[in-house]
Amino acid sequence: MHLIIANKLYSSWSMRPWLVLRALDFEFTETVIPLRREDTKARISEYSPSGKVPVLLDGDIVVWDSLAIISHLADRFPEKPIWPKDPAARARAKSISAEMHSGFQALRQACPMNLGKRYAPRDLGEGVAADVARIEMIFRDTRAKFGDSGPFLFGAFSAADAMYAPVLSRFETYAIPVKPEARAYMDSVFAHPAFARWRREALSEEWTIPDFELGYEVAADLRAGVA
Amino acid sequence: MHLIIANKLYSSWSMRPWLVLRALDFEFTETVIPLRREDTKARISEYSPSGKVPVLLDGDIVVWDSLAIISHLADRFPEKPIWPKDPAARARAKSISAEMHSGFQALRQACPMNLGKRYAPRDLGEGVAADVARIEMIFRDTRAKFGDSGPFLFGAFSAADAMYAPVLSRFETYAIPVKPEARAYMDSVFAHPAFARWRREALSEEWTIPDFELGYEVAADLRAGVA
Numbered sequence: 001m002h003l004i005i006a007n008k009l010y011s012s013w014s015m016r017p018w019l020v021l022r023a024l025d026f027e028f029t030e031t032v033i034p035l036r037r038e039d040t041k042a043r044i045s046e047y048s049p050s051g052k053v054p055v056l057l058d059g060d061i062v063v064w065d066s067l068a069i070i071s072h073l074a075d076r077f078p079e080k081p082i083w084p085k086d087p088a089a090r091a092r093a094k095s096i097s098a099e100m101h102s103g104f105q106a107l108r109q110a111c112p113m114n115l116g117k118r119y120a121p122r123d124l125g126e127g128v129a130a131d132v133a134r135i136e137m138i139f140r141d142t143r144a145k146f147g148d149s150g151p152f153l154f155g156a157f158s159a160a161d162a163m164y165a166p167v168l169s170r171f172e173t174y175a176i177p178v179k180p181e182a183r184a185y186m187d188s189v190f191a192h193p194a195f196a197r198w199r200r201e202a203l204s205e206e207w208t209i210p211d212f213e214l215g216y217e218v219a220a221d222l223r224a225g226v227a
Numbered sequence: 228m229h230l231i232i233a234n235k236l237y238s239s240w241s242m243r244p245w246l247v248l249r250a251l252d253f254e255f256t257e258t259v260i261p262l263r264r265e266d267t268k269a270r271i272s273e274y275s276p277s278g279k280v281p282v283l284l285d286g287d288i289v290v291w292d293s294l295a296i297i298s299h300l301a302d303r304f305p306e307k308p309i310w311p312k313d314p315a316a317r318a319r320a321k322s323i324s325a326e327m328h329s330g331f332q333a334l335r336q337a338c339p340m341n342l343g344k345r346y347a348p349r350d351l352g353e354g355v356a357a358d359v360a361r362i363e364m365i366f367r368d369t370r371a372k373f374g375d376s377g378p379f380l381f382g383a384f385s386a387a388d389a390m391y392a393p394v395l396s397r398f399e400t401y402a403i404p405v406k407p408e409a410r411a412y413m414d415s416v417f418a419h420p421a422f423a424r425w426r427r428e429a430l431s432e433e434w435t436i437p438d439f440e441l442g443y444e445v446a447a448d449l450r451a452g453v454a
Contacts, residue, residue, distance in 0.1 A: 049322075049368065050322070050326055050361075058318070060315060061314055061315045061318045062315075062318065062319075062322075063318040063319075063321065063322050064322045064325075064326070065321075065322055065325035065326055065329070066325075067294070067325045067328070067329075068318070068321040068322040068324070068325035068326075071298065071321050071325075072317075072318050072321060075314070075317065076314070087288055087302070087303070088287060088288045088289075090299075090302065091285070091288045091289065091290040091295070091299050092289070092290075094290065094292075094295040094298050094299060095276075095277070095289075095290050095291045095292055095295040097295070098291075098292035098293075098294045098295035098298075098328070099277055099291070099292055099295075101294070101325070101328055101329050102292070102294075102328050102329050134277075141276065
């Protein structure tokens, strides 16, 4: 299998299927196509019928979109614990993953993913606050009902954690205050070897895209010396 | 199974899982909760952890979001032809469904679903034009590669058709010009008994929501006498 993604520093959609593949020990190769360069469009179009990344080539099969790639992997590799096995947990995992996939526009717009920065706390507005409150409720409810057997949403790491991982990084990047239980869950995801590897590789990228580097006050630059 | 949805006239998210259930002859009951009324929020919250519809109750299992409900049904009823069987077709069906689920914001924002109106043609802007062009390309490519055996995207009616059905109704409502091949596909969906039934039931609803009734010039009011 071959996964085509964009900048690890910025591409939240790319992170999701990559985390699933890496965390669940799939064998795959990857190509990173940096965004906003002269040849970006042409390079992505070589692989992707939608002109977007991520896209997965699985032999002759082409599948694009983070959630579709995850769903495809679950079809093709039913032995891999991509979704929880218990039907109620599985339904919940799919529900919250789909809610992430189509929702939380305010948060996504105000807080683009940027693993290289820590911004000083600031008021991000009511829309973002409502999104954060809903996400914290999702974590709390899901962990309470289904998370007994481990530190992730459904105990063991699953696709649902991968779907929410970029948002966790935004909480950190934008210094968004969260309750201790959400903080503990975030730390578990950040400590997962797959997330840690993605972050390390993101920080070593040499590309910087001004549009994703907001004019907010910077509290820490984790890429000092890179750009 | 019990599906909870909103106004059939306006709720594009509700239409999708309902069409899958109805077109594939599932047995289910339904509750329609009209939007924007005093008790709307309380009534939806009785059923839905996300506070949104659609939500499906499958015994003890609760699943929300149109795409998650479809994915849940595919898990629980593998004998139903929700997705195409061929792996490449199935991957394509999931890709375009996910693309619909998270995309086409410009079209969705400028053209809310309203099965009761036909508006006069007007310039809907570049964003809408780009969305329409991409959707037409999806129809053309998918039908060419996978649609030989019937009039729908993958020949027989599948979840991918249900995911795109609301957008087809928007093409009609807003008099958006489409190429003849897309028109033929639209007509096939509109003629499907499940879609025809949804439309009939939508037109007989007695609720009208001003926010969804745009100030555009009306070419035809299909609900004359209702509101």
